[in-house]
Amino acid sequence: xxxxxxxxxxxxxxxxxxxxxxxxxxxxxxxxxxxxxxxxxxxxxxxxxxxxxxxxxxxxxxxxxxxxxxxxxxxxxxxxxxxxxxxxxxxxxxxxxxxxxxxxxxxxxxxxxxxxxxxxxxxxxxxxxxxxxxxxxxxxxxxxxxxxxxxxxxxxxxxxxxxxxxxxxxxxxxxxxxxxxxxxxxxxxxxxxxxxxxxxxxxxxxxxxxxxxxxxxxxxxxxxxxxxxxxxxxxxxxxxxxxxxxxxxxxxxxxxxxxxxxxxxxxxxxxxxxxxxxxxxxxxxxxxxxxxxxxxxxxxxxxxxxxxxxxxxxxxxxxxxx
Amino acid sequence: xxxxxxxxxxxxxxxxxxxxxxxxxxxxxxxxxxxxxxxxxxxxxxxxxxxxxxxxxxxxxxxxxxxxxxxxxxxxxxxxxxxxxxxxxxxxxxxxxxxxxxxxxxxxxxxxxxxxxxxxxxxxxxxxxxxxxxxxxxxxxxxxxxxxxxxxxxxxxxxxxxxxxxxxxxxxxxxxxxxxxxxxxxxxxxxxxxxxxxxxxxxxxxxxxxxxxxxxxxxxxxxxxxxxxxxxxxxxxxxxxxxxxxxxxxxxxxxxxxxxxxxxxxxxxxxxxxxxxxxxxxxxxxxxxxxxxxxxxxxxxxxxxxxxxxxxxxxxxxxxxx
Numbered sequence: 193x194x195x196x197x198x199x200x201x202x203x204x205x206x207x208x209x210x211x212x213x214x215x216x217x218x219x220x221x222x223x224x225x226x227x228x229x230x231x232x233x234x235x236x237x238x239x240x241x242x243x244x245x246x247x248x249x250x251x252x253x254x255x256x257x258x259x260x261x262x263x264x265x266x267x268x269x270x271x272x273x274x275x276x277x278x279x280x281x282x283x284x285x286x287x288x289x290x291x292x293x294x295x296x297x298x299x300x301x302x303x304x305x306x307x308x309x310x311x312x313x314x315x316x317x318x319x320x321x322x323x324x325x326x327x328x329x330x331x332x333x334x335x336x337x338x339x340x341x342x343x344x345x346x347x348x349x350x351x352x353x354x355x356x357x358x359x360x361x362x363x364x365x366x367x368x369x370x371x372x373x374x375x376x377x378x379x380x381x382x383x384x385x386x387x388x389x390x391x392x393x394x395x396x397x398x399x400x401x402x403x404x405x406x407x408x409x410x411x412x413x414x415x416x417x418x419x420x421x422x423x424x425x426x427x428x429x430x431x432x433x434x435x436x437x438x439x440x441x442x443x444x445x446x447x448x449x450x451x452x453x454x455x456x457x458x459x460x461x462x463x464x465x466x467x468x469x470x471x472x473x474x475x476x477x478x479x480x481x482x483x484x485x486x487x488x489x490x491x492x493x494x495x496x497x498x499x500x501x502x503x504x505x506x507x508x509x510x511x512x513x514x
Numbered sequence: 515x516x517x518x519x520x521x522x523x524x525x526x527x528x529x530x531x532x533x534x535x536x537x538x539x540x541x542x543x544x545x546x547x548x549x550x551x552x553x554x555x556x557x558x559x560x561x562x563x564x565x566x567x568x569x570x571x572x573x574x575x576x577x578x579x580x581x582x583x584x585x586x587x588x589x590x591x592x593x594x595x596x597x598x599x600x601x602x603x604x605x606x607x608x609x610x611x612x613x614x615x616x617x618x619x620x621x622x623x624x625x626x627x628x629x630x631x632x633x634x635x636x637x638x639x640x641x642x643x644x645x646x647x648x649x650x651x652x653x654x655x656x657x658x659x660x661x662x663x664x665x666x667x668x669x670x671x672x673x674x675x676x677x678x679x680x681x682x683x684x685x686x687x688x689x690x691x692x693x694x695x696x697x698x699x700x701x702x703x704x705x706x707x708x709x710x711x712x713x714x715x716x717x718x719x720x721x722x723x724x725x726x727x728x729x730x731x732x733x734x735x736x737x738x739x740x741x742x743x744x745x746x747x748x749x750x751x752x753x754x755x756x757x758x759x760x761x762x763x764x765x766x767x768x769x770x771x772x773x774x775x776x777x778x779x780x781x782x783x784x785x786x787x788x789x790x791x792x793x794x795x796x797x798x799x800x801x802x803x804x805x806x807x808x809x810x811x812x813x814x815x816x817x818x819x820x821x822x823x824x825x826x827x828x829x830x831x832x833x834x835x836x
Contacts, residue, residue: 217591254590258580261587268576269539275605282604283597285635286718286729293695294726310699311635313607313711373615377632377708386699389635396608404616407608 197239198428199382203418203479204228204246205434207496209284216250221287229291231433231499232387236301243382244288245421247414248280248393255279256333256362270348273332273364274396274407278313281392285311288389296387307385315373315405316395316412316420322367328353330366330411330471335359350409365410366471369394369417373405375424382425391417413471419479423486430483430491431503432476437495439477439509441467453505455514456484480511489513519561520750521704525740525801526550526568527756529818531606538572543609551613553755553821554709558623565704566610567743569736570602570715577601578655578684592670595654595686596718596729600635603714607633610711618709629707637695637727638717638734638742644689650675652688652733652793657681672731687732688793691716691739695727697746704747713739735793741801745808752805752813753825754798759817761799761831763789775827777836778806802833811835 208228214220235242255276262268271279293309296302328351336344341352341360355361372378372391381388394412398405415432422430438450441462454462459481468474473493480491494501494508502508530550536542557564577598584590593601615631618624650673658666663674663682677683694700694713703710716734720727737754744752760772763784776784781803790796795815802813816823816830824830 215591218594218597220591221593221597254584255580257588257590258577258584261583262576262580265583265587266579268579269537269542271543271605272540275540275543275608278604278608279601280604282600282602282607282635283593285604286597286600286637289635290637290720290727290729297725308696308699310696313604313611313633313635315608315612374630374632377630377703380706381699381703384702398612403619405612407612 199241199243199425200235200429200431201243201245201418201422201425201427202232202235203415203430203432204244205496206247206250207435208246208433209287210250216254222291225287225291226295228496229288229295231496232292233295233299233301234500236296236305236387237299241382241385242387243378243421243425243427244387244389245391245414245418246284246288246389246393248277248284251280251283252276252393252411253333260334272407273409273411274398277393277396277411281311281313281396284392285389292387306387309387309389310381311389312374312378312381314378314390314392314395315398316391316417317370317373317405318367318397318399318408318410318412319370320399320401322365324365324367324410328363328365330364331355331361332364332411333362335361366413367397367410369412369420371420371424373398378421379425391421413475415475415479419483422483422488426487428489429503430480430488431499432479432491432493433496433499434476434493435495436473437498437507439468439473439493443467443469443473451509453510453512455512456481457514459511477511484511484513521563521565521747522557522751522753523565523567523740523744523747523749524554524557525737525752525754526566527818528569528572529757530568530755531609532572538576544613547609547613548617550818551610551617553818554614555617555621555623556822558618558627558709559621563704563707564709565700565743565747565749566709566711567713567736567740568606568610568711568715570599570606573602573605574598574715574733575655582656594729595731595733596720599715599718599733603633603635603718606714607711614709628709631709631711632703633711634696634700634703636700636712636714636717637720638713638739639692639695639727640689640719640721640730640732640734641692642721642723644687646687646689646732650685650687652686653677653683654686654733655684657683688735689719689732691734691742693742693746695720700743701747713743735797737798737801738804741805744805744810748809750811751825752802752810753821754801754813754815755818755821756798756815757817758795759820759829761790761795761815765789765791765795773831775832775834777834778803779836781833799833806833806835
């Protein structure tokens with residue numbers, strides 16, 4: 193299928209599914225998804241091929257809560273975190289898939305411009321010796337008492353840390369993504385004219401041992417995974433959509449300065465100086481730097497509601513070669 | 515990619531993930547999936563292209579339990595049943611996808627014979643005026659008291675029925691599947707040499723209203739959905755794997771008679787005479803009949819552990835044209 197422009201990888205943050213103040217009802221999910229979906233449809237109208245990825249932090253947290261309750265109240269064996277991640281890919285992939293499809297049909301873009309919308313359950317390969325495995329830092333799921341935490345640690349071999357807000361929470365490592373196991377299928381579908389939703393939540397983390405994949409109890413940063421996806425697909429643009437309008441130097445301070453256009457070299461200098469918050473703006477900027485260093489032309493970090501302005505250079509932080 | 519034989523659609527029952535006596539731990543899931551996967555690998559070795567589908571009854575039940583607990587204990591808004599179905603597609607699709615991939619690599623069949631293994635999140639279209647919507651019959655999720663059931667019925671517009679085993683349970687309709695919304699992507703990937711896992715749990719039930727898809731609170735029989743898949747893909751064979759070795763006439767009685775080879779016409783006669791249990795062997799036989807009536811050459815109903823014998827005609831019930 194011909195496409196006037198190139199391929200764009202769009203990474204949705206949590207606000208594609210939940211707005212501030214939402215209770216997280218089914219209706220909230222659909223309403224937010226339809227708003228986010230508007231962007232995808234506009235990109236198609238402008239001639240882009242689109243691959244979509246998304247976060248899953250709140251949803252994997254909910255599943256962890258459910259599993260903890262199921263174990264405590266009804267002795268239902270909890271699933272592992274790789275399986276919980278797979279569940280969120282079905283959950284959010286389905287919602288995006290249906291919302292995008294409906295909007296494309298409404299605008300007359302299906303089947304003329306897009307052949308379909310599909311979610312691919314995606315495994316992301318990480319290194320078994322990634323240093324992250326020695327120091328789990330990502331809090332996940334509910335708060336426990338010290339005694340409960342110790343019991344679960346023994347029973348399931350989970351790690352716990354005291355949470356700054358009180359109590360104990362499970363912590364898991366966040367290793368660096370290498371590649372999506374399903375990248376060939378993703379590429380072929382995207383080339384054939386499908387909108388592909390994949391790598392949800394950064395992908396299901398797997399390691400390779402003796403030629404075999406094995407799921408691990410970890411979470412992958414979805415923006416770093418989006419870079420791997422965009423690089424492997426030789427996308428023109430990596431568009432990271434979040435709830436902040438720009439990456440800032442000295443964010444939150446009096447002399448905060450928004451970054452509009454920045455070369456990868458400059459961005460890396462800022463990154464190494466600690467301007468971007470770890471687990472938040474940090475990995476977004478790092479993903480942008482890596483994408484450009486790996487041959488990408490343009491990485492954009494922008495507010496979800498400013499995606500099209502950002503593509504025209506009227507909003508957001510653009511990381512460019514140099 | 516060339517294939518010496520044709521396409522086979524394999525429908526796994528619940529015993530592909532849980533054996534009798536299993537507690538449903540993560541280890542149970544993987545152990546059972548690896549056993550089931552052995553069949554897929556053998557089919558690839560024998561030259562078949564393979565599309566895999568599977569049930570999700572126990573898993574959607576677990577998610578319904580989790581959601582009920584989350585609502586009661588922590589006021590977490592429950593997701594709808596279409597979303598719960600999507601979660602199970604991620605859950606079980608991931609497990610099958612990884613297990614099949616690992617076995618194919620172990621046997622040297624990847625990437626030489628199979629280009630990859632992918633799970634497609636699948637929506638299945640049903641009619642909004644399907645008579646099933648007027649009479650919900652499928653029990654789902656936990657047991658409630660009359661008072662709890664009435665409260666939930668008001669709050670979420672759910673239907674409840676007294677369960678023969680006591681208490682009240684939610685009931686949902688089981689409409690007839692029409693087609694998989696994602697059938698084109700499934701077909702193309704299968705033709706390109708991928709093993710495609712799709713239509714899990716019969717697919718996420720959706721209706722079309724004013725040119726838009728909308729998820730509905732229902733469950734679809736996975737064998738009837740497998741027929742739709744096999745027919746749309748013009749598969750040579752529909753292989754339905756379950757925990758009974760044959761379809762029987764007068765099942766469970768003294769003069770039970772196993773069916774080895776039966777024409778679609780004969781099978782339909784037996785079906786209409788009420789020989790096959792609704793919700794169990796009934797839809798399997800009906801799926802087989804429909805597949806053959808729609809141009810398929812062979813539908814087989816067999817025990818999971820006898821799949822290859824069944825393909826050779828040494829076990830299982832074969833429904834053939836005529």
